[in-house]
Amino acid sequence: MAEAIKVPTMAEYMAEGKKPEVLFWVGCAGSFDDRAKKITKAFVKLLNEAGVDFAVLGTEESCTGDPAKRAGNEFTFQMQAAMNIEVLNGYEIEKVVTACPHCFNTIKNEYPSLGGNYQVMHHTQFLKSLLNEGRLKVEGGKFKGKRITFHDPCYLGRANGEYEAPRDLLKKLEVELIEMRKCKSNGLCCGAGGAQMFKEPEPGNKDVNIARTEQAMETKPEVIAAGCPFCNTMMTDGVKSKEKEDSVAVMDVAEMIANANDL
Numbered sequence: 001m002a003e004a005i006k007v008p009t010m011a012e013y014m015a016e017g018k019k020p021e022v023l024f025w026v027g028c029a030g031s032f033d034d035r036a037k038k039i040t041k042a043f044v045k046l047l048n049e050a051g052v053d054f055a056v057l058g059t060e061e062s063c064t065g066d067p068a069k070r071a072g073n074e075f076t077f078q079m080q081a082a083m084n085i086e087v088l089n090g091y092e093i094e095k096v097v098t099a100c101p102h103c104f105n106t107i108k109n110e111y112p113s114l115g116g117n118y119q120v121m122h123h124t125q126f127l128k129s130l131l132n133e134g135r136l137k138v139e140g141g142k143f144k145g146k147r148i149t150f151h152d153p154c155y156l157g158r159a160n161g162e163y164e165a166p167r168d169l170l171k172k173l174e175v176e177l178i179e180m181r182k183c184k185s186n187g188l189c190c191g192a193g194g195a196q197m198f199k200e201p202e203p204g205n206k207d208v209n210i211a212r213t214e215q216a217m218e219t220k221p222e223v224i225a226a227g228c229p230f231c232n233t234m235m236t237d238g239v240k241s242k243e244k245e246d247s248v249a250v251m252d253v254a255e256m257i258a259n260a261n262d263l
Helices: 010-015 027-032 034-049 066-070 074-090 101-110 123-132 164-172 208-217 229-241 253-260
Strands: 022-025 095-098 119-122 147-150 223-226 249-252
Touching (some): 027 034, 027 229, 034 123, 034 229, 034 253, 066 074, 066 101, 074 101, 095 101, 119 123, 123 164, 223 229, 229 249, 249 253
Parallel strands (some): 095 119, 147 223, 223 249
C-alpha cells in the first residue's frame, strides 16, 4: 500500500489559528482526472520535500470559471469567480500556487477586477523559487542526458510570458533539451484551451493535438515535458494515436523532478 500523503485544508489551519505560507489551488483536472491526480501528488511530494507550509481548500474549492468564460458564458464565470473570491478572502489568502495554467491565468488576471487580489504563481515558477532559495534540490537522476522537448502551455507562455521557469527546472535535471520548431512565443496550442477540451473537434483534416504531437516527434524525444494537465492529456492522446506510447512518455515537469528525486 502506498503511504498516504498528508494534505492539510485551510479549514484545519483556521481551526488551529495558523496560516500557511501558500495556498495550493488544485483545479478541476488535478482533483478529478486520474492522470492529472498524479501531477497533483508529485507536486505535493515536492512541497513536502522542500518543507513548504501549504494547504488546499478541499471541498471549498470550485472551478475558477475559466472554461465558462472562454466558451462565452460570462454570467456563469462571474458567479463561480465570486464564490471562490469570497472563500479566498475569507481565509485572507495572499499567495496562491497552481499546477494548471488556466487556473493560474484566471486567478492572476481576471479575479482582481472582481475583488480577488493575490500573488499567483504557476507551479514551475514556485518550484524554481524554492530551488533558488536552496529549499529544493533538483538534479539529474534518471533523466540525465535524455532527449526532452518542452511543450509551452498557452496560458503560461503566450498569455503570461513565462517561458524560462519550466526550462530552467528541466536544465537542472541535466536533460538534453531540444526545442520544437514552434516553441515559446511561437508555440502551438495543444488543442484543449478555450473549453475545447470538453467538446469534439471541429471538422478539418487534422486535429490540433495530432499536429502538435507531430512537431514534438520531430525532435525524437524520450519525454515530452508539459506544464499543464490539459496539454498532458492532449499530447498523451497524440502519442497514442502515433502508437508511440511505449517509447515516448508525456510527463509534467513536477513529475519529472519528483521521479528524479525518487520521491
